[in-house]
Amino acid sequence: MRRERSRDEKTPVLWMVIHGLIASAIGIGVGLAIEWFPEQASTQADPIDHLYDVLIWTSVPVFVTVTIIVLFSVRNFKMRPGEEQLDGPPIHGNTRLEVIWTALPAIVLVVLCSYAWIVLTDIEEAQANEMRINVVGQQFAWTFEYPQAGGKPIKSTQLYLPVDRPVRFYVKALDVIHDFWVPAFRMKIDAVPGIETRYRVTPNRLGTYPVVCAELCGLGHSVMRATTRVVTPAEFNAWIAERKAPVAATADGEIDGKTLFTEGNGAATACSACHTLADAGSQSQTGPDLDEALAGEDAEAIRQGIVAPDAEITEGFQAGIMPKNYGDTLSDKELDALVKYLAEVAGK
Amino acid sequence: MEAGSISAGIALDHHDDHHDDHHGPPMANRSSRVSHEILGMLLFIISEIMVFGAFFTAYFFIRLVAEGHRWFPFEGFELPVAIAGMNTAILLSSSLTMHWAQTSIKNGNRFGLKAGMLLTSLLGLTFLFIQINEYVHIGFSPQDHAQGTIFYGLTGLHGAHVFVGLTLLVMVTVRAFRGHFTPEHHHGVEVPGIYWHFVDVMWIVVYTAIYIV
Amino acid sequence: MVARLRGPGMIRAALGTALGIAVSYVIIFIMRSWYDLDPVLDGFAVLELSLFLAPIGFLIGLGAFDYWFHYMSGRPTRPEDHSGHGAKTWRDYFRVNTDHKVIGIQYVVTSFFFFFVGGLFAMLMRAELAQPGRQFVDPNTFNGLFSVHASLLIFLFIIPVFAGLANYVLPLMIGAPDMIFPRLNALSFWMLPLAGIMMLMSFAAPGGSFASGWTAYAPLSVTAPEGQVFFTIGVQFAGASSIATALNFLATIITMRAPGMSFFRMPLLVWANFSTSLLVVIATPFIAVSQFMVLFDRSLGFNFFDPVDGGDVLMYQHIFWFYSHPAVYIMMLPGFGIISEIIAVKSRKPIFGYRMMAFSLLAIVVLGFTVWAHHMFVSGMQDWIRVPMMITTAIIAVPTGIKIFSWLATLWRGVLHLDTPMLFALGFLSMFTLGGISGVMLAIIPVTIHVSDTYFIVAHIHYVLFGGSLLTIFAGVYYWFPKMTGRMYDERLGKLHFWTTFIFFNATFAPMHIIGVQGMPRRVADYAEEWAGWNLAISIMSFFLGVSALIFAYNMIASWRGGPRAESNPWRALTIEWQVSSPPPIFNFDSLPTVVGGPYEYGVPGAVHAVFKDAEVPQPAGATASGAGRGHGSGSAEDKE
Numbered sequence A: 001m002r003r004e005r006s007r008d009e010k011t012p013v014l015w016m017v018i019h020g021l022i023a024s025a026i027g028i029g030v031g032l033a034i035e036w037f038p039e040q041a042s043t044q045a046d047p048i049d050h051l052y053d054v055l056i057w058t059s060v061p062v063f064v065t066v067t068i069i070v071l072f073s074v075r076n077f078k079m080r081p082g083e084e085q086l087d088g089p090p091i092h093g094n095t096r097l098e099v100i101w102t103a104l105p106a107i108v109l110v111v112l113c114s115y116a117w118i119v120l121t122d123i124e125e126a127q128a129n130e131m132r133i134n135v136v137g138q139q140f141a142w143t144f145e146y147p148q149a150g151g152k153p154i155k156s157t158q159l160y161l162p163v164d165r166p167v168r169f170y171v172k173a174l175d176v177i178h179d180f181w182v183p184a185f186r187m188k189i190d191a192v193p194g195i196e197t198r199y200r201v202t203p204n205r206l207g208t209y210p211v212v213c214a215e216l217c218g219l220g221h222s223v224m225r226a227t228t229r230v231v232t233p234a235e236f237n238a239w240i241a242e243r244k245a246p247v248a249a250t251a252d253g254e255i256d257g258k259t260l261f262t263e264g265n266g267a268a269t270a271c272s273a274c275h276t277l278a279d280a281g282s283q284s285q286t287g288p289d290l291d292e293a294l295a296g297e298d299a300e301a302i303r304q305g306i307v308a309p310d311a312e313i314t315e316g317f318q319a320g321i322m323p324k325n326y327g328d329t330l331s332d333k334e335l336d337a338l339v340k341y342l343a344e345v346a347g348k
Numbered sequence B: 001m002e003a004g005s006i007s008a009g010i011a012l013d014h015h016d017d018h019h020d021d022h023h024g025p026p027m028a029n030r031s032s033r034v035s036h037e038i039l040g041m042l043l044f045i046i047s048e049i050m051v052f053g054a055f056f057t058a059y060f061f062i063r064l065v066a067e068g069h070r071w072f073p074f075e076g077f078e079l080p081v082a083i084a085g086m087n088t089a090i091l092l093s094s095s096l097t098m099h100w101a102q103t104s105i106k107n108g109n110r111f112g113l114k115a116g117m118l119l120t121s122l123l124g125l126t127f128l129f130i131q132i133n134e135y136v137h138i139g140f141s142p143q144d145h146a147q148g149t150i151f152y153g154l155t156g157l158h159g160a161h162v163f164v165g166l167t168l169l170v171m172v173t174v175r176a177f178r179g180h181f182t183p184e185h186h187h188g189v190e191v192p193g194i195y196w197h198f199v200d201v202m203w204i205v206v207y208t209a210i211y212i213v
Numbered sequence C: 001m002v003a004r005l006r007g008p009g010m011i012r013a014a015l016g017t018a019l020g021i022a023v024s025y026v027i028i029f030i031m032r033s034w035y036d037l038d039p040v041l042d043g044f045a046v047l048e049l050s051l052f053l054a055p056i057g058f059l060i061g062l063g064a065f066d067y068w069f070h071y072m073s074g075r076p077t078r079p080e081d082h083s084g085h086g087a088k089t090w091r092d093y094f095r096v097n098t099d100h101k102v103i104g105i106q107y108v109v110t111s112f113f114f115f116f117v118g119g120l121f122a123m124l125m126r127a128e129l130a131q132p133g134r135q136f137v138d139p140n141t142f143n144g145l146f147s148v149h150a151s152l153l154i155f156l157f158i159i160p161v162f163a164g165l166a167n168y169v170l171p172l173m174i175g176a177p178d179m180i181f182p183r184l185n186a187l188s189f190w191m192l193p194l195a196g197i198m199m200l201m202s203f204a205a206p207g208g209s210f211a212s213g214w215t216a217y218a219p220l221s222v223t224a225p226e227g228q229v230f231f232t233i234g235v236q237f238a239g240a241s242s243i244a245t246a247l248n249f250l251a252t253i254i255t256m257r258a259p260g261m262s263f264f265r266m267p268l269l270v271w272a273n274f275s276t277s278l279l280v281v282i283a284t285p286f287i288a289v290s291q292f293m294v295l296f297d298r299s300l301g302f303n304f305f306d307p308v309d310g311g312d313v314l315m316y317q318h319i320f321w322f323y324s325h326p327a328v329y330i331m332m333l334p335g336f337g338i339i340s341e342i343i344a345v346k347s348r349k350p351i352f353g354y355r356m357m358a359f360s361l362l363a364i365v366v367l368g369f370t371v372w373a374h375h376m377f378v379s380g381m382q383d384w385i386r387v388p389m390m391i392t393t394a395i396i397a398v399p400t401g402i403k404i405f406s407w408l409a410t411l412w413r414g415v416l417h418l419d420t421p422m423l424f425a426l427g428f429l430s431m432f433t434l435g436g437i438s439g440v441m442l443a444i445i446p447v448t449i450h451v452s453d454t455y456f457i458v459a460h461i462h463y464v465l466f467g468g469s470l471l472t473i474f475a476g477v478y479y480w481f482p483k484m485t486g487r488m489y490d491e492r493l494g495k496l497h498f499w500t501t502f503i504f505f506n507a508t509f510a511p512m513h514i515i516g517v518q519g520m521p522r523r524v525a526d527y528a529e530e531w532a533g534w535n536l537a538i539s540i541m542s543f544f545l546g547v548s549a550l551i552f553a554y555n556m557i558a559s560w561r562g563g564p565r566a567e568s569n570p571w572r573a574l575t576i577e578w579q580v581s582s583p584p585p586i587f588n589f590d591s592l593p594t595v596v597g598g599p600y601e602y603g604v605p606g607a608v609h610a611v612f613k614d615a616e617v618p619q620p621a622g623a624t625a626s627g628a629g630r631g632h633g634s635g636s637a638e639d640k641e
């Protein structure tokens, strides 16, 4: 038995379209109002965010169309008492409709892809006067190298960038895959062992932004962070000049343990990347809190902890996270300074 | 695919003995002319081809894509093309003897079946033996470099397939000598036969990719 | 006693397992002394070999191979007496059973067990993520939790539960007395619990469970602690199981359809499983090989992924995603089939555009193989691959859209029965659309460059897998519950389950889109203070979501034990599985049905899909019987007697 076409069927379509338009308008409004992205700090960010807005404009109506048809079908065609044995009309298809709903999404998608392609070429375009920076990822820290004409590159665990100067990052990994991501720049790429990957950005806003490792790389993945400082060209040059001077040396030629701790020496990763130490102002939790762990320990024990970290594993932590090569990457003098510094300040 | 259903309507009973207290299943309809054993084997071979496909992907990346890629000969390592070529001939002739065994049983020639199976197994065994001998004398190991890895990977994967194929062949041989198989019923020869032909064809691809190109 | 030891069953299986381990010790001892290695017995080497041999020992002991051994050794095989068919007591579910209905239930129950375990891990994860900093687990355990969570839910739940449902209903739907290879079917099932237990056991491994995500990217998985091999090897068993089932489905569909059941008279569930099985047979070997390569690199020092010695790291991802993208359709297409069944029946209308529904499935199968690198947009692969992959990825939305719109057109002007299966089906329509749309956003490369590896991906995953696959699974389980158990489920609890799931699902996963774009990376145990509020809300909502799953569990268990008896066809459906009793008779049919029309002719006066004639089916001359390797409707060959 079939249900009679008793209920008015013209109005539902009209009503549905009206509701759909309203719902789409609201949805798009909400979609655009949401604070989706972190702040924009590069010329790449704007076209990407704009593209995202376009996606909201197209997606919301698609979702609303499907949902509104479901809701109106429920409202208009649900079985009412007494209709238990009835069937709907045996409609098997409609070629015209099927062509429309094949062609329409195809067109929309092709247009979207073309636009995306334009944005992609735009954000990846080579710029004049690009600065090269090498980015090296290793478990679980970043090192940034600034090649110097006719000299050793300057190494840093913080990323300094002059504003409005195009940069090109050359990204490498020493152990497993990492991913170099600065959310404020919107760009990321994997650091892959064995190959060099690259991308370009032009920072255009002064400020401090996080650098994030976005590819699972092991225990310390969630703490593999660094900082980007976008500074004025003058500040940047001053920083470079300061960096060219011998590393971690105070004015009187002494090696400063605290600087070593917070910034490393270029070859050796900064301890602050993983350890909490009140005096140095670091709060990372990958490794033990040194204020607790080293309180009351003598210099020899501390040295042992740095050179052979896995000889004794601190309760609650895992072997293999702390690099085992500090004995090589730190010179004897540097090691002495570091141990002295730690013995003085830890737990105080 | 439509063609498959044309033959619908022929039903095959497959079980003779119906116990009194056991009510057997109804006869299944056969909706395709292809026998299910052969179809199953063909589908399995598709999977097998993809297994090789994945290893060939690795081969492609290591030989052509990886940074600093290179291929034999390097550092004085050569691949024994001639010996492997001879081995190829051995394996190919085993396909012929397999075919002989298959046609023999179809024609009711039991001697052909037994001799064919025996020969095929022996040829397969020879192939495997020569392959192992090659491993022993080749002079590099899979641990040395990625080229070694993929060399051993592909030939070893194929070797494993030869081994599985051989196991099937030996079983068929045993059954042949026990008097199994008839001209009407010889799927037990045919299905392993298909597998063996596949192993042979795969070897030609492996041989070409590794030793010749 | 001796008979019980020698006969197939759990006792012999335990012996087999022990023997497998013992053999591993012996082999490792022989091999290592041969090569003069020190120590002669390396614990990890024994462990890895045991992970292969113990399950095989178990399966042999259980009796999964008895018949084949019998056959292969050339002994005469006994004619079948069908004593292994069907289940009379609960014990029959714990042996090698060749009845597709028993296997179907074994599959569904086992995979739901792993759903609850995987879900429990999600709860632990959400507890840890409720606040920034460290709450309950250390980073390594956290990494292990989401890795096992995803692996269980993908390999031990979504994929096999679909195989289980299809196992039960597909032979009935095409009018076949069983699957074509019933022993292979039993073997496929029994590999599953082994794979799942293996993955769970990894928590006991030194260094903790495998923790490199369900994607197990090399070289992290190559250098990870020993727990990793539990994944590497577990996947082999799960994969072998799904290949064997797929092969079985394909051969069954091709060779065993009832008279008159042409391809275009097959229910869409059958079409969906046909397409899925094609994907499985072609794609699954790739993940098996990718994991073998990891294992070789780890344990034997091979260099597939070692860049220093000429290996290639990105190769892993190409091979992995060449499987795992098609795998996401393996996890979706059977769901599409379920939804087609339910929407047609519950709207009392024929499926709109039946042929396009079938063709769009095949289109997805083909396109599915051309898009794998969309997971690698930021992986550093060759730049030129990206744009073609973006276009093919986006184009997949077209056949999927055809399906969505056809379902909507099927609803239109129908007589909608809004009971639990239908509610889930409707919920699926809108939620999967949302997940698909975020998928299309991910195809757009400039956006993906920013959101890849963030919670936006996690949101996409759960909208397609939970809002997509899982809602169809719930729909399917409710829909066929009367058929499978012979009892009705509790409709009130079913509706409650739907509404709680629907609401808390959205409350849990929708905010993840926002925090993802804002920059919260995925796979982290700790995050910046700015997302604390959102994460707390998400965690609380997820606990309610967990409770909603408990409602489902209660409803199923209680109704199975004490629900009212179900009629044979409570939904007035036309497809064949509803034309037999609930649960169906032990051999499905007394005589085969003959198919005379389409499966969804609702509203067509006098239309039927299949008729049962008691007439003799013609028997061709010369059809001989021989138990050897023959398929359908057979029993296990037991050694005793």
Ligand code: HEA
Binding pocket: A062, A066, A105, A106, A108, A109, C215, C328, C329, C331, C332, C374, C375, C376, C377, C393, C394, C396, C397, C398, C400, C401, C402, C404, C432, C433, C434, C435, C436, C437, C438, C439, C440, C442, C443, C444, C448, C451, C452, C453, C457, C460, C461, C464, C465, C468, C469
């Ligand atoms: C059931 C599983 C499933 C399904 C069906 C899909 C479907 C899709 N997925 Fe998804 N995906 C996953 C599971 C799934 N995915 C998982 C698990 C991951 C993460 C893996 C990991 O890294 O751990 C992932 C990741 C993932 C990525 C990688 C992101 C990254 O890591 O950077 C991308 C990128 O393109 C993507 C895209 C798509 C697309 C385009 C579809 C399309 O098929 C969707 C098509 C459907 C629709 C679009 C809706 C209906 C259509 C219409 C109503 C027509 C009109 C529509 C438009 C005009 C837009 N997915």
Ligand code: HEA
Binding pocket: C115, C116, C117, C118, C119, C120, C122, C123, C125, C126, C146, C147, C149, C150, C153, C154, C158, C212, C213, C214, C215, C458, C461, C462, C465, C466, C470, C508, C522, C523, C524, C525, C542, C543, C544, C545, C546, C547, C549, C550
């Ligand atoms: C089918 C697939 C599926 C399903 C159903 C789910 C279900 C859930 N998932 Fe999962 N998830 C994945 C597939 C799935 N997930 C995948 C593929 C990943 C990626 C992993 C990777 O990165 O490698 C992922 C990752 C993932 C993450 C990100 C981890 C990270 O990147 O750091 C999170 C975080 O919230 C999450 C949460 C949840 C929650 C809360 C549920 C809930 O829906 C679960 C609800 C169910 C239950 C809760 C079980 C029933 C209840 C009980 C057993 C009783 C206990 C109840 C209480 C204590 C209240 N999942």
Ligand code: CUA
Binding pocket: A137, A138, A139, A140, A177, A178, A179, A213, A214, A215, A216, A217, A218, A220, A221, A222, A224
């Ligand atoms: Cu480095 Cu994550």
Ligand SMILES: [Cu+2]
Binding pocket: C324, C325, C328, C372, C374, C375
């Ligand atoms: Cu994908």
